[in-house]
Amino acid sequence: MSLLAIEGLSVSFRRYRSPVRQVGVKCVSDISLDVYPGEVLALFGASGAGKSLLAHAVMGLLPQNAIVGGVMRFEGRLLDRKEQARMAGSRIALIPQSVSHLDPLATVGQQLRWAARRARRPMASAGDMQRTLARFDLEPGVSRAFPHMLSGGMARRIMLAMTTVCQADLIIADEPSNGLDAENTAIVFRWLKSFAEAGKSVIVISHDLAATLQIADRVIILRDGYVAAHEHADAFDGDGKRLLAPYARSVWKALPQNGFAEVEA
Amino acid sequence: MTMAIEKPAVAAPWINNAGMVVIGAWIAALLLAAIVLAAWLTGPDGLTSNFSARLQPPSWLHPFGTDMLGRDMLVRTVKGLALSFQVGIVAAGISVVIATCLAVVAASGYRLADAIVSFLVDMTMGLPHLVLLILISFALGGGTGAVIVAVAITHWPRLTRILRAEILQLQNAEYVTVSRNFGNSRWFIARHHFLPHLVPQMIVGFVLLFPHAILHEAGLTFLGFGIEPSKPAIGILLSESMRSLTAGNWWLGLFPGLMLLVAVLCFDFVGNGLRTLTDPRGSQQ
């Protein structure tokens, strides 16, 4: 059974076109997907394709003017507002895009403790804190630092630590390679893979196809809010002949590694 | 199967935040126009005493009743509001000008200028409002002009702070650096990049200052430090009505007070609404 099942999800926004008129702007249409335990599902697409919106819809983080349609189920149970409030931060965790999502006025250690408390698994001792940090190659002293003092790589690792602290079953990573160089990206992706290997479900949202393919099992490509392709990760290989959707093939060939090539229609 | 669809809870598409503010703005504008027009049209005739019609409660002939000299209260109230509006507009306008100039000086980059302006802001905000107003009005000998000056020079601090912060933020904006790198002059940048951000703040500042100024004018006049008693300011009307309170002439105080309240609330509502609307990101409400 899938851990998370999404059927026909659509997200629109009420926006003001002029001082008085409101229109509905459709951003995500008719998305259906399943995520199973122990796998990494990659959500790939250009910026504006709706990937982050999907993550926010699952977590219940959409702004007030959002209109959501469709059904979401977590472990078979309907994921409505009440269920989202229970699950978010404890069973479903989101690793946000940037360090600016951390509280700038609290130290890293405090925020880790809060995350643990929110998930109803409070840290018993300083030893817990040290162990959590050490798992991500972070010195114990980091717990006294403020978010703005952290480098991009360290900040990303702190956010990964916050995820492990709440021991979620579904982890959604929103653009985990943003602002990181190749080395740090590889480290972060390895950690995400280790979550899946431990039996969790991981959804990786990224526009960096090459890095994501290193760890993904399946890939869903979004385009302008629609699902344009649904592929197995190992089909992204060589010439891309095994890819089912033409769009997926175009995207694969367009990578600089594959020669910036164009696919004949 | 149950669908977890959430429909937006809106009755009609135009009854939304922005719509309410536009409606409010129209009402305010009409009110302003009606009052000024009425005051101008009735002329001094409406204020002639008519001793045979003294202290009459509201009736068809005199919807707001008459006062102790037989003058129609509706006419007096309308004229009073018109006068208050004039005072309010001028005072609020001068305040906005003072605030803008001081904000520009403070954000000019000279530490001393900033320190001086900030000190003035803190000092003016720290002194008790009403006391300052009375002192200044008294020192200038009372009258309409004194009230305008008193209100104008005590109400600029809040707007100055807002504008100063806005200018400082703008100076560091990346698009300003880009514009400079395009070879655009300081005047171009001030006019095309800074002004579009500042003007909405100035307008909002003005619309919010305006009811404030009217209230202060009414208060000062009520206390006797403001406009001359011969002119029908709202403050005068209210202070006169106080004397007749125990005699049971309720209409003398109710109608002027109510009209003042309606006018102030109207502009306050519009001002607050404008403040939310002037942010272009406010389209996502």
Place this chain on the structure above:
Amino acid sequence: MKLAASSVGFSFNGQSPVLEGVDIEIDGGEIVGLTGKSGRGKSTLGKILARHLFPTAGKVLIDGAPYGGQGFNPVQLVHQTAVFAANPRWKVGRIVSEACTPDEGMCRTLGIRGEWLDHYPHELSGGELQRVALLRSLTPKTRFLIADEVTSMLDPIAQREVWRALIRICAERNIGILAISHDLALLEKVASRTVWL
């Protein structure tokens, strides 16, 4: 034309230097890659070359002479977060015409859609804004473009289109491009040589 940084150093407010004794040269018509570990100062160097920041040591020279500072700066910078480089109260149409009226060919090359011109910056996606920023900076007077992670937010197809356009523009107008990126595969494809910080 030649853009050069000579012994450039930079530190924030007396803290330990982000850049120290850096030399780099870009000729008109060539694409030079710049890469290195994050935090090494690549973006800072880019900003110094484009006069968004002033070096605490060393000089930036154009054809051997320091740039006067008046008029149009021939070195333009476009970087990853284009949304902050746009005045939120200006419509996109006005933004792209700030330096000069963009020509049709350039619009098409960069994939700019006409309907964008009527929108505000926050209504466009990151990728769309990126193209707008590039269009604005590529004026006839531009001689050098510092492209700091300009395509890292774009999907592979859009990235290819933009770089194809940039390579063409670079050749046609003899503009020198400094491509700052973490993506080594990309730099290998577009740059004639790569400098490591």
